[in-house]
Amino acid sequence: MKKLITSKLLGPQALERSQGVRAKEVERFYSNLLDTAMKKESVEISEEAMKLVNNSICHMIMGRSCSRENSEAERVRGLVKKTDSLGKKLFLAAILRKPLKKIGISLFKKELTDVSSKFDEVLEKILVENKEKLDQEHQQDTDMMDKLLEACRDENADYKITRDHIKSLFVDLFVAGTDTSTHSIQWIMAEIINNSYILKRLREEIDSVVGKTRLIQETDLPNLPYLQAIVKEGLRLHPPVPFVLRTFEERCMIGEFCIPEKTTLLVNGYAMMRDPEYWDDPQEFKPERFLTSSRSSKKDEIRDEVLKFIPFGSGRRGCPGANLGYVFVGTAIGVMVQCFDLKIKGDKVNMNEAAGAMTLSMAHPLKCTLVPRTLIPLTSSM
Numbered sequence: 001m002k003k004l005i006t007s008k009l010l011g012p013q014a015l016e017r018s019q020g021v022r023a024k025e026v027e028r029f030y031s032n033l034l035d036t037a038m039k040k041e042s043v044e045i046s047e048e049a050m051k052l053v054n055n056s057i058c059h060m061i062m063g064r065s066c067s068r069e070n071s072e073a074e075r076v077r078g079l080v081k082k083t084d085s086l087g088k089k090l091f092l093a094a095i096l097r098k099p100l101k102k103i104g105i106s107l108f109k110k111e112l113t114d115v116s117s118k119f120d121e122v123l124e125k126i127l128v129e130n131k132e133k134l135d136q137e138h139q140q141d142t143d144m145m146d147k148l149l150e151a152c153r154d155e156n157a158d159y160k161i162t163r164d165h166i167k168s169l170f171v172d173l174f175v176a177g178t179d180t181s182t183h184s185i186q187w188i189m190a191e192i193i194n195n196s197y198i199l200k201r202l203r204e205e206i207d208s209v210v211g212k213t214r215l216i217q218e219t220d221l222p223n224l225p226y227l228q229a230i231v232k233e234g235l236r237l238h239p240p241v242p243f244v245l246r247t248f249e250e251r252c253m254i255g256e257f258c259i260p261e262k263t264t265l266l267v268n269g270y271a272m273m274r275d276p277e278y279w280d281d282p283q284e285f286k287p288e289r290f291l292t293s294s295r296s297s298k299k300d301e302i303r304d305e306v307l308k309f310i311p312f313g314s315g316r317r318g319c320p321g322a323n324l325g326y327v328f329v330g331t332a333i334g335v336m337v338q339c340f341d342l343k344i345k346g347d348k349v350n351m352n353e354a355a356g357a358m359t360l361s362m363a364h365p366l367k368c369t370l371v372p373r374t375l376i377p378l379t380s381s382m
């Protein structure tokens with residue numbers, strides 16, 4: 001399954017093939033923001049970012065956006081939020097020793113069953129629609145859902161894939177991809193608002209590379225090194241997944257520590273990415289540290305990123321959606337900075353972290369009023 005996700009959905013070639021799908025969702029993100037700006041309404045950045053990310057993932061997996069008519073997208077987003085909050089409760093129960101793990105599961109059993117049966121309902125409907133489309137049109141399988149349905153029918157397949165496998169894979173992707181990217185967009189935008197010289201420098205970069213009439217696209221990102229550095233610095237200071245877990249199959253030594261078999265270790269990426277032994281001014285938001293010119297060599301850059309920069313985890317279980325995550329965050333930040341001035345209440349955004357959360361979220365969600373930088377809407381064409 002993981003191989004299939006990488007080759008059909010999240011690998012570099014698959015991402016190149018699905019660029020068009022995300023370009024449409026970025027346009028939609030821009031026009032939603034423009035609408036609120038014209039109405040002078042305030043906007044909660046995480047809500048809009050979540051729509052962008054969720055719709056893009058939906059579209060990439062299913063070959064279509066979630067249907068608007070029957071609020072499919074809202075239902076999926078609501079379920080992702082609910083899964084996240086349940087996840088937090090279960091995570092806390094799981095780290096409080098084994099007996100509590102069992103209690104945790106039974107305490108939240110009703111909520112768990114409720115969420116999973118609702119997810120099942122939405123996904124089953126989508127599966128049925130896709131199967132009908134395949135049967136009627138005898139068309140070449142185009143999206144990941146079609147590929148999986150084909151594999152599901154194949155009696156001779158090496159590994160038998162069931163409908164439940166497909167549905168649980170989709171839930172994993174929605175849940176793993178949505179909150180992480182959404183929180184990152186929110187934190188990074190807040191840092192940019194609080195640091196006017198960073199905003200100015202980023203805007204100059206975007207204006208000179210992309211211009212002022214065409215909307216930024218993900219294909220611009222490789223030509224925007226300062227934007228990339230800002231995204232990395234945001235992920236360093238505010239990693240949406242602050243801890244990752246590893247369970248040891250066998251007893252082993254790490255440095256001078258002996259780790260018994262079956263031990264679960266919690267790797268504190270948050271602390272590692274703020275460790276003063278490895279980072280200068282670790283509490284400061286300084287994107288410049290990620291500009292290659294400020295490092296002594298490319299070798300330093302690679303060593304740094306493998307050893308001390310771990311917002312996507314590391315190794316075989318590292319995040320398979322890292323490239324897509326960079327794309328979501330980079331384009332969302334790019335659109336907001338290129339197209340709008342963002343006004344907040346007060347001088348500075350409150351950067352306090354929410355307590356007791358499994359994903360690192362803001363205690364006070366970022367709300368802004370947007371003012372378009374130009375009266376003529378930007379277009380996506382080159």
Ligand code: HEM
Pocket residue numbers: 057172173174176177178180181184235239240241244245310311312313314315316317318319320321322324325326329
């Ligand atoms: C800024 C965005 C993102 C961040 C910071 C992030 C971070 C992470 C981290 C820290 C892990 C655990 C890795 C480990 O244990 O070593 C993870 C796992 C995972 N992520 Fe992401 N992620 C992001 C976006 C995405 C996206 C967009 C997708 C796909 C749509 C995705 C799919 C997954 C999946 C499927 C796993 C589980 C992998 C496994 O268990 O083998 N992530 N992510």
